[in-house]
Amino acid sequence: MKKLFATLNAGALALSLSGIAFAADDTKSNDPAQREQEYIAALKKCDPLTGADKQKCIEAAKKKFGQM
Numbered sequence: 001m002k003k004l005f006a007t008l009n010a011g012a013l014a015l016s017l018s019g020i021a022f023a024a025d026d027t028k029s030n031d032p033a034q035r036e037q038e039y040i041a042a043l044k045k046c047d048p049l050t051g052a053d054k055q056k057c058i059e060a061a062k063k064k065f066g067q068m
Contacts, residue, residue, distance in 0.1 A: 039065040 039061065046057035062068045
């Protein structure tokens with residue numbers, strides 16, 4: 001009985017964690033205007049940086065939003 005209870009608890013935990021991961025993927029918007037705003041916001045976060053750090057930040061934002 002203990003093995004069954006432990007197995008059921010492990011399964012419930014796994015399902016709950018996969019729900020969290022699925023919810024995290026759901027933050028991507030299908031609205032092009034909102035995606036553009038998110039892209040611009042990501043680029044603005046790069047403004048205070050300089051040199052190679054700024055370039056890496058810009059490249060990461062482009063990659064994240066499919067602008068490459």
